Amino acid sequence: MAEGAGVGGGRRQVVVPAQSGRAARVRRGDLVQVVDIEGHQVGDLWAVDAADHRRWLSVSHTRDRSERLFPAVGGAFCDHWGEPVLELAWDTSPGVHDMFFPACDRWLYESRGLAGHPNCRDNFLAAAASAGIVLPVVPDPVNLFQNSGPRPDGTLAIGVAASAPGDAVAFLARRDLVVIVTACSVDYPPLNQGRCSPLRVEIGPADRLRRRKRAL
Ligand SMILES: [Zn+2]
Numbered sequence: 001m002a003e004g005a006g007v008g009g010g011r012r013q014v015v016v017p018a019q020s021g022r023a024a025r026v027r028r029g030d031l032v033q034v035v036d037i038e039g040h041q042v043g044d045l046w047a048v049d050a051a052d053h054r055r056w057l058s059v060s061h062t063r064d065r066s067e068r069l070f071p072a073v074g075g076a077f078c079d080h081w082g083e084p085v086l087e088l089a090w091d092t093s094p095g096v097h098d099m100f101f102p103a104c105d106r107w108l109y110e111s112r113g114l115a116g117h118p119n120c121r122d123n124f125l126a127a128a129a130s131a132g133i134v135l136p137v138v139p140d141p142v143n144l145f146q147n148s149g150p151r152p153d154g155t156l157a158i159g160v161a162a163s164a165p166g167d168a169v170a171f172l173a174r175r176d177l178v179v180i181v182t183a184c185s186v187d188y189p190p191l192n193q194g195r196c197s198p199l200r201v202e203i204g205p206a207d208r209l210r211r212r213k214r215a216l
Contacts, residue, residue, distance in 0.1 A: 021123030
């Protein structure tokens with residue numbers, strides 16, 4: 001497991017290099033803040049119950065329980081039982097995120113003639129394994145900063161991530177978790193504006209991070 005360096009005050013940070021993934025253990029009551037360091041970079045987020053790996057954040061159940069495409073600030077992300085896993089604490093980005101698309105995978109890139117391309121699915125599997133987690137499926141992730149969604153005619157639009165450098169989304173952990181974040185590997189337009197960059201995950205007690213509202 002690639003735990004991050006301590007930065008004082010009980011806070012830790014984990015840098016997720018471009019086109020890779022990292023896992024981190026999070027305690028109930030901690031805040032988890034995902035920072036788009038350079039801007040326009042999608043981050044895929046998963047959360048698995050640390051005490052029961054059969055329970056993980058389910059984006060479909062989250063849509064069902066919230067009756068929204070993406071929870072509002074204060075809203076919960078749920079597992080298959082409808083029980084809260086994470087709560088959206090704040091969002092300094094334009095608030096454009098996705099819960100429709102799966103993680104990018106090797107077959108997506110192969111279909112574009114890009115064999116052996118880094119991808120979020122394999123990066124998730126490696127990061128999860130580093131934390132001792134092996135799931136029977138790769139759950140659909142929460143696609144942070146991903147600018148995609150339905151048009152009125154039923155098609156799905158995909159645009160450049162709207163996030164600017166330093167934009168951040170923070171979540172309150174509602175139970176002990178292993179959180180996995182991948183910096184999405186799509187290196188052709190539009191998704192990540194044609195270039196892949198790193199993300200930073202900041203973890204710490206809620207009272208320590210709440211004061212900062214903005215990325216370090
Ligand atoms: Zn991806």
